[in-house]
Amino acid sequence: MKNIVILGSTGSIGRQALDVARRYPDKIRVIGLAAGSNWSLMVEQIGEFKPRVVALAREEAARELARHLPPGERPEIFCGSGGLLALVNSIDDGMVLNALTGTAGLRPTMAALEKGLDVALANKETLVAAGELVMKLARNRGARILPVDSEHSAIWQCLAGQSLKKVEKIILTASGGPFRIGPPDLSRVTVSEALAHPNWKMGKKITIDSATLMNKGLEVMEAHWLFDMDYDRIEVVIHPQSIIHSMVEFVDGSVIAQMGLPDMRLPIQYALSYPDRWPGELPRVNWFAVGELTFEPPDTGRFPCLTLAYSAGRAGGTMPAVLNAANEVAVEAFLSGEIPFTGIYRVVAGVMDEHTVISRPTLEEILAADQWARRVAREKIRR
Secondary structure: OEEEEEEOOOOHHHHHHHHHHHHOOOOEEEEEEEEOOOHHHHHHHHHHHOOOEEEEOOHHHHHHHHHOOOHHHOOEEEEOOOHHHHHHHOOOOOEEEEOOOHHHHHHHHHHHHHOOOEEEEOOOHHHHHHHHHHHHHHHHHOOOEEEOOHHHHHHHHHOOOOOHHHEEEEEEEEOOOOOOOOOOOHHHOOHHHHOOOOOOOOOHHHHHHHHHOHHHHHHHHHHHHHOOOOHHHEEEEEOOOOOEEEEEEEOOOOEEEEEOOOOOHHHHHHHHHOOOOOOOOOOOOOHHHHOOOOOEOOOOOOOOHHHHHHHHHHHOOOHHHHHHHHHHHHHHHHHOOOOOOOHHHHHHHHHHHHOOOOOOOOHHHHHHHHHHHHHHHHHHHHO
């Protein structure tokens, strides 16, 4: 029986993680849940999974949660800005699945690693903003970071039993998003069009990032830290069918790929079951229905955010945190109708141009750079 804490339990990844837990009641015990403000869904989750502790980011939501729970079924409730950390620090046994969105996931990840807890990581911003600090802390505390993103889970599985010294390069696949083929003028696309991902059902932020290919750039940076791989040896390939989730090419020319249907429950389940594989009833690939698998290079002229991400990763230091923070603000502005789709790139590039990199930053310097980037991005959006 594995004890797990799910941060972001009311979001897309969190709900799918709970579906995995629901399928394996003899293997998974949910002992903690955390979310932002969706107290009504949290009430349902508490009723079903009976966690020991929960946290909501907003105090008003936490009060509503407490008011709607029967006294005999009420777990310990944390709230406010310190609620996530208080929840993580209350756990001494188990794994933390971090499915939060944005840099809000950074401190909880580090708190879990500090306690020596394994982290199943779906919050890519943790490694984008502070990869060096996070990986060093994990090594020092003897904790494992188990990737949940489908691409990084694929690489992890392809590398099983293999030495990194034998790896020529990592190949990250990308669907290409809703605008791989059209329309020609991306400045006029609507929010609903950008949210219409052809293969994956995800939250709004990550879906927009997939449409700009920024998500793939963030995954490049994440792969750099997870697998200790130079940026020149991480390649992005557009694979519209999303059946191959990523590949590893070895020094002898052999390529190993991990394949499956685009269903996030598969990598979530593998992270929770590792090193075991649990038999299950998730849908299988019908190879005759798939028909063909195709590949093409990314169009960085059409999707320049991917190039921005490579540049930020190579610059290192505080630049990845700046790119990530500016992108979060720009995506939010696009979703609210303040800027066009192509404005996302312009805002992020403009903020990066104004940033002076701190090469080996502390956590406080990374968080300060994050806040600086958000402020500058908002100023650019207002102008």
